[in-house]
Amino acid sequence: MSRYLIGIDNGSQSTKVTVFDEYGRPVCEGRQALRPYHTPRPGVVEHPDDDLWDSVGAASRTAMASFPGDPGAIAGVGLCAIRFCRALLREDGTLARPVMSWMDERVARPHEHTVPEARWITTSSGYLGHRLTGRTRDTAANHAGMWPLDPDRWQWSEEPEPWRRTGMPRRMLFDLVQPGEVLGTVTPEAARHTGLPEGLPVVATANDKAVEALGCGLRDPGTLLVSLGTYATGMTTGPRDLPEATDFWTNYASVPGTYLYESFGVRRGMWTVSWMRDLLGEEAVAGARAAGLTVEEHLNAEAAAVPAGCDGLLTVLDWLAPTEAPYRKGTVLGFDGRQGRYHMYRSILEGLALTLHGTATRMARELDTDWDRVLLSGGGSGSDLMMRIFADVFGVTTRRAEVHNAAGLGAALCAAVGTGVWRDFDEARDAMVRLGAAFDPDPDHHRLYTRLGALYERVTRHTDPLYRELREITG
Numbered sequence: 001m002s003r004y005l006i007g008i009d010n011g012s013q014s015t016k017v018t019v020f021d022e023y024g025r026p027v028c029e030g031r032q033a034l035r036p037y038h039t040p041r042p043g044v045v046e047h048p049d050d051d052l053w054d055s056v057g058a059a060s061r062t063a064m065a066s067f068p069g070d071p072g073a074i075a076g077v078g079l080c081a082i083r084f085c086r087a088l089l090r091e092d093g094t095l096a097r098p099v100m101s102w103m104d105e106r107v108a109r110p111h112e113h114t115v116p117e118a119r120w121i122t123t124s125s126g127y128l129g130h131r132l133t134g135r136t137r138d139t140a141a142n143h144a145g146m147w148p149l150d151p152d153r154w155q156w157s158e159e160p161e162p163w164r165r166t167g168m169p170r171r172m173l174f175d176l177v178q179p180g181e182v183l184g185t186v187t188p189e190a191a192r193h194t195g196l197p198e199g200l201p202v203v204a205t206a207n208d209k210a211v212e213a214l215g216c217g218l219r220d221p222g223t224l225l226v227s228l229g230t231y232a233t234g235m236t237t238g239p240r241d242l243p244e245a246t247d248f249w250t251n252y253a254s255v256p257g258t259y260l261y262e263s264f265g266v267r268r269g270m271w272t273v274s275w276m277r278d279l280l281g282e283e284a285v286a287g288a289r290a291a292g293l294t295v296e297e298h299l300n301a302e303a304a305a306v307p308a309g310c311d312g313l314l315t316v317l318d319w320l321a322p323t324e325a326p327y328r329k330g331t332v333l334g335f336d337g338r339q340g341r342y343h344m345y346r347s348i349l350e351g352l353a354l355t356l357h358g359t360a361t362r363m364a365r366e367l368d369t370d371w372d373r374v375l376l377s378g379g380g381s382g383s384d385l386m387m388r389i390f391a392d393v394f395g396v397t398t399r400r401a402e403v404h405n406a407a408g409l410g411a412a413l414c415a416a417v418g419t420g421v422w423r424d425f426d427e428a429r430d431a432m433v434r435l436g437a438a439f440d441p442d443p444d445h446h447r448l449y450t451r452l453g454a455l456y457e458r459v460t461r462h463t464d465p466l467y468r469e470l471r472e473i474t475g
Contacts, residue, residue: 004069005415006077006196007215007408008056010128011208012102012230013271015055017063018408019074022421024432026403027069030062038098043105046098052081052124053131053193060194076201076419078411079132079183081125083207084145086111088118093130102231103267103320108146110167121172125205130174132194132202133184140176141206141252151241154178154256178256179206180417180425203418205411206254209235209262212377214254214425215410216401217433222372224360226390228380232269232352233262234360236367247362254410255425261367263359267320269352270379272330275319276345283341300385303346308392308445309452311338315351316459327471331463349386353393354449354456360394374398375435377406384439392445393453402436409433 003022009015018029032055038048064071084102089095096118100107111121122130126138140154148162149155155176157163163170177183183202191198205211209227213235218225225235238259241250251260266272277284277295288298316331332347364371374394380386381400391398403409413428415421422428 001073002069003421004067004074005412005419005421006063006074007405007411007415008060008077008079008081008128009208009211009405009407009411010052010056010079010081010124011407012082015052015059016405016408017056017059018405018412019063019067020409020412020432022075022416022431024403024409024412024434026405028063028066029405029408030059030064030066032058032062037101037103045101045103047085047101048098050095052099052128056128056131057193060196064195071197074197074200075421076182076203076415077186077196078203078205078211078413078415078418079125079129080205080208080211080407080411081123081128081142083123083142083209085124087122087124087127088115089120089122089127089130090117091119093120093127093134095127099124099127108323110146110165112167119172120174121168122174125207126174129183129202129204132186132190132196134187135184136174137177137183137204138174139179139183139204139206141179141204141210141254141256143176144207144251148173151243151250151252154252177204179204179254180256180414182418201415201419203415205414206252208407209233210252210254210260211410211414212407213237213260213410214413214429215403215406215408215433216375216377217429217435218375219429220372221367221369223375224364224371224373225375225377226356226360228270228352228376228378228386230269230271231265231267232356232378232380233265234356234363235260235262236363236369237261238367245366247359247366254414261363263356263363265359266317266352266355267322269317272317272319272348273352273380276348280341280345296383299342299345300383302342303349304385306343306346308442309448310334310343310347310350312336313339313343313347314452314456314459315344315347316456316463317348317351317355325460325464327467328460328464329467329470331459333459346385349380349383349389350393350449352380353389354453357393357453358457371396375401377401387437387439388442391439391441393449395441395446395450397438397440399438400436402434
């Protein structure tokens with residue numbers, strides 16, 4: 001009898017719940033968009049009400065309603081959630097305050113005991129795992145950032161300094177498990193909320209980027225994975241924590257004891273692409289309708305006709321300023337009479353590729369490696385134009401993940417290991433992960449982008465003084 005696995009991917013913009021067969025082929029999916037962030041004052045960015053749990057319930061119910069098989073053949077569910085979030089829970093596991101987003105300034109600061117009814121401090125995965133299972137257990141691999149975790153042992157620290165630095169007492173933290181271990185089973189209440197079978201094993205994964213990397217099969221240090229999500233970044237793998245690195249940072253990977261090296265990225269990566277799409281509004285919708293395409297397909301088709309380099313238009317993607325330079329803003333420069341709306345759209349795509357090429361090159365230099373190939377995943381990887389731009393900028397073959405929802409597949413892969421469908425992570429990856437189409441670079445375009453990239457790297461040196469002064473004037 002066929003066996004099935006469920007991957008829950010609670011991302012920054014939506015929750016996706018996908019049922020896969022044991023060979024990683026998607027069977028059905030449910031998706032629920034998250035509500036807009038609640039930002040009552042500067043620095044506070046929250047998921048409103050109980051939006052994360054509500055979205056998991058809605059997406060799960062949709063997926064299960066369209067599942068054509070026997071629910072008894074589902075072996076387990078892997079839970080992947082947004083990283084760098086913080087949740088304060090009451091004794092019964094309900095929210096004492098809304099979940100803090102990864103963009104909330106408080107998650108980078110020590111915990112302050114200002115909520116008397118808060119009994120637990122946990123991550124988004126800890127919160128959702130508790131709602132699913134009733135257990136106070138969470139994956140160690142979603143505790144990068146302000147947590148008292150020992151990065152070598154993947155357990156709570158045995159030293160006093162991390163506890164003092166984070167302000168988190170041990171009695172308020174969940175117990176830790178490793179990716180691929182069972183957190184618990186779906187409770188009757190959670191089964192009613194989600195439509196998942198009662199008693200189904202819920203398996204720990206890692207953080208969303210690490211689970212996405214697992215779902216793309218990333219394991220070769222000569223391969224760069226570019227994740228084109230709300231936060232866009234480049235990633236590769238390694239065996240050690242490297243806290244002294246200057247041009248990348250170390251995250252926990254989905255395979256216990258291994259690490260994910262991440263280049264510095266773009267904090268509103270694909271968000272900026274969506275912003276431009278929405279800014280074009282009804283005109284883009286009408287053009288797509290006339291061509292019989294989706295809006296994204298229409299924009300990509302029109303932008304593909306724009307010359308590489310956009311006739312001199314450059315876009316620097318600081319729509320959300322980095323923490324080290326809070327005065328920065330997005331920059332579009334080089335306008336003249338040759339450009340139109342599709343130049344602007346393509347320039348944003350090129351800006352993503354040029355930015356990530358620069359940060360990934362610096363990471364490769366520090367790791368003493370070269371990128372033999374580039375993989376792309378996330379929403380942008382579905383665009384052939386985006387794939388070609390990245391191939392041309394990097395000068396190497398790029399490939400996309402075959403499964404669009406790589407984080408969902410990575411979560412299902414963890415569930416396959418945790419429930420014994422496959423013996424270990426290597427066997428599960430070999431069975432469940434496949435790559436999609438390959439795109440080779442155009443040599444002429446690569447030479448052009450190499451010259452533009454050298455110029456692009458210098459833009460902020462000239463704009464930073466202007467934006468510092470602008471911030472003093474306008475805030």
